[in-house]
Amino acid sequence: MTDAERAAELRRAIREHEERYYVLAAPTISDAEFDRLMADLRALEARRPDLVTADSPTQRVGGRPADGFATVTHAAPLLSLDNAYSTEELRAFHERTCRLAGADGRDAPITYVAELKIDGLSIALTYQDGVLVRGVTRGDGVRGEDVTGNVRTIRAIPLRLKGPAPGRLEVRGEVYLPRASFDRVNREREDADEAPFANPRNAAAGTMRSLDPAVVARRGLAAFFYQVAAGGGETGSHEDALRRMRGLGLPVEPHWVACDGIEAVIAYCADWNGRRGALGFDTDGVVIKVNDLALRARLGATNKFPRWAIAYKFPAQQARTRLKQIAVNVGRTGAVTPYAILEPVSLAGSTIQMATLHNEQEIARRDIRPGDLVVIEKGGDVIPKVVAPVLDARPPDLLPWTMPRECPACGSRLARPDDEVVWRCLNGSCPARIRRSLLHFASRRAMDIEGLGEALVDQLVEQGLVADVAGLYDLEAPVLAGLSRMGPTSAKNLVERIARSRTVEFWRVLYALGIRHIGERAAQTLAAAFGSMDALIAAPAEAMRAVRDVGPVAAEAARRFLDEPHNRELIERLRAAGVPMAGAGPAPAAGQPLAGRxxxxxxxxxxxxxxxxxxxxxxxxxxxxxxxxxxxxxxxxxxxxxxxxxxxxxxxxxxxxxxxxxxxxxxx
Ligand SMILES: [Zn+2]
Missing domain, CATH: 3.40.50.10190 (BRCT domain)
Structure with missing residues (x-):
């Protein structure tokens, strides 16, 4: 086999497995085998750069970050859809469609295709001779931004179509962030002390606007396509167009159904309203389209919406209740965050009595006051959020909420550096901070000390048995056995698990220290670059900043942490306890946090x-x-x-x- 043939064969195999993995969710080879195919192709292309093609799977993340995005005018505008919020509105849509079609809906039922509406960012892709050449955001519908470099990093999107492709094909769809990716991205942001994204849609939109394709590639975006806008398929049916896109290797959300008449559509909407929580992505409704493309052409569009489609919106999972109190939580870096204590209320089948409130500014911006009647909403997350106060129902004497000036756990004065949103307790021996730092230290992705949970940590801190993370290694079974809910067996097991944590890789120790802005990924790259704690302690901030995934803020935070005499002493005590302080170690992929539990x-x-x-x-x-x-x-x-x-x-x-x-x- 010649090198060219071998490269073509590897690319074909990789494309096939990418489709099986990212589009069909049915891989037939292990991740390791897939990685080997990629490694073989990379090696071959490194040896024969003349054989590298733009549509090679190795070329998903191209050159450097962009300076900005070019504005592109869409060939045909991307119209938004009219909305329906009730079954009555769906029936009215159907009657109008029948009237305009000149058909009697009862005798010759109009066939619709019902599809789940993906809560993401609309995108238009162009393939020229089967090769992806352009990806443009919806923008204002007429003009969007050219985000081709970012689109190329999305593994569900083929760089080359399968089989015989038309000369030019334009498809439209939605880029979205699966819930699992959303949760991971937000965990990483919280680890790095960055504000989490409010929902998967914001995260997807924010990601697509990133100028660095490498950032986009890491986020784990996915996509579904729902329309052929140019390149054949102007006649026939929408069903055919969906099948055709699938045949070309494009991802299509698989739960679509062709429905004869509107009652079948209504049943589909009711069904998915009940079980949408079980999907791996957010959907906020159902899109209903006339199946017959010739009829679509006759129906046409108003100046705002096509007449042949409508978006049914699922009823929001909202409820009203009294906000009893705004309390605050102290995190391991001392960050003080407010949350809502609510009059218990039933929402989507469960009783809610706590909700998130983001930060002080958000509370002020939404003018949420303790004692207000508030609207709460449950999105994809289990923990609901407070959306807004009901101003009409506000009692006359309610005062705006103010952030406490003192730490609720230790009484120290809270501080807020000028450039930050968050107030902090700066007391290193604050019991709330010690508690959070112990939990972080013991967490699965850090030192992985199973069994060191909240109840136990509370007792250790309250009884003064542990004053910092190094103190864990001095704990003895007889002392632990005397704590509530502990017996001799569980005490002995815990001491063993603490001892076993001495065998973790060095990067985990670095991460476990809970340095602000140093998440798992930064800890891994710092450990790989410097190899030991001593090398890090000796390194100037500029050297750390030069490491991939470590920005100036994180480098500065690490430098400050390591310069603090108190922290240096802690590191020496951990070292004396046998905790590893060197070793690059392999950087494992970020797994799911409860895997194996x-x-x-x-x-x-x-x-x-x-x-x-x-x-x-x-x-x-x-x-x-x-x-x-x-x-x-x-x-x-x-x-x-x-x-x-x-x-x-x-x-x-x-x-x-x-x-x-x-x-x-x-x-x-
Ligand atoms: Zn405190």
């Missing part, structure tokens, strides 16, 4: 149904089983627990009450 549920949870709890666990990679055994990682115990609770205690399985469970899934 098994949960058993017992009793009734107040704030979520059994189903929701299970979904939350599985969404984070955990597993739910029916009975408690030694292999169970956690028992989640609600009100009126069964015999499982006693069994878990016997076996030394950690027990999470509802509050602890809620915190775990909020911050796994």
């Amino acid at each position: 098994t949960f058993v549920l017992t009793g009734t949870l107040d704030t979520m149904s059994r189903d929701e709890a299970e979904r939350a666990i599985t969404a984070l990679g955990g597993r739910v089983t029916g009975s408690v055994s030694r292999k169970t990682s956690y028992l989640v115990s609600g009100a009126d627990p069964g015999s499982k609770l006693a069994k878990a205690r016997d076996l030394g399985v950690p027990v999470l009450d509802e509050a602890a469970f809620a915190r775990l899934i909020m911050n796994p």
Whole structure:
């Protein structure tokens, strides 16, 4: 086989497996085998640069970050759709369609195609002779931005179409962030002390506007296509167009259905309103389109909307309740964040009594005051948020909320550097901060000390048994055995697990220290670049900044942390305790936070149904089983627990009450 033939064969195989993995979600080879194919192709292309083609799978992330995006005028405008919020409006749409079509809807039912509406960012792609040449955002519908470099990094989007392709093909669809990617991205942002994205749509839109394709590639965007805008398929049916796109290797959301008449459409909408939570992405409704393209052409468009389609919006999962109080939480870096304590209210099948409030500015901007009647909303996340106060119902004497000036945990004065949104407790021995830093240190992606959960950490801090993370290595089983909910067996197990944490890779230690702005990825690249704590301590900030994934802010934060005598002392005590302070180690891929963990549920949870709890666990990679055994990682115990609770205690399985469970899934 010649090099050219070998390159073509590798590309064909890689494209096929990319489609199986990213489009069909049905891989037939392991990740390692896939990586080997890519490595072979990279090696071959490195040896024979003359054989590199623009549509090669190795060329997804091209050159340097862009300076900006060029504006492009769409060949045909991307119209938005008229909305329907009720079945009555859907029936009215149908009657209008029948009237305009000159058909009697009862005798010759109009066929519609119902598709799930993806909550993402609209995009138009152009393929020339089967090769992806351009990706443009919807923009204002007439003009969008050329984001080709970013689109190329999305693995679900083929750089070359399968089979015989038309000379020029334009397709339209939606780029979105799957929930699993969204959760991972937000965890990484929180680790790095950056503001999390409010929802997957914002995250997708923000990502596509990034000027650095390497950033886009890491986020894990996906896409679905729903329209052939040019390049054949102007006649026939919409169904055919969807099948044709699939045949060309383009991802199409698979749950679409052809419906005869509007009642079948209404049933489809009702069905998906009930089970949309089980999808791996956010959908906010159903798009209904006339199937017959010739009829579509006759129906035409108003100056705003096509007459042959409508978007049905699912009813918002909202409720109103009284905001009893705004309380604050102290994080490990001392960040003080407000949250809402609510009059319990039922929403989408569960009782809600807590909600997020982002930060002080957001509360002021939305003018949310303690005592207000507020609207709360549940999106894809398990934890709901406060949307707005109901101003008409505001009692006359409510005062705006003000951030406390003192730390609720230690009483120190809170500080807020000028350029920041967040107030902080700067006291390094603040019990709330010690508590959070112990939990972070022990977390699975840091030192992975299983069993060191909230209830136990609370006791360790309250009883003064541990004053910082190094103190964990001095703990002895007899002392632990005396704590509540601990017995000799679980105490002995915990001491063993703490001892075992001495075998983790150095980058995890770096991450576990909880340095502001140093998330998992920065810890991995710093460890790989410097190889030891001593080398890092000796390194100037400029040297750290030169490392990939470490920006000036993170480099400065790491430098400040390492210059602090108190932190240096902590590092020396960890070193003396046998915690590794050197080693580049392989940088593992970021897995799901609860992967490998098994949960058993017992009793009734107040704030979520059994189903929701299970979904939350599985969404984070955990597993739910029916009975408690030694292999169970956690028992989640609600009100009126069964015999499982006693069994878990016997076996030394950690027990999470509802509050602890809620915190775990909020911050796994
Ligand atoms: Zn404090």
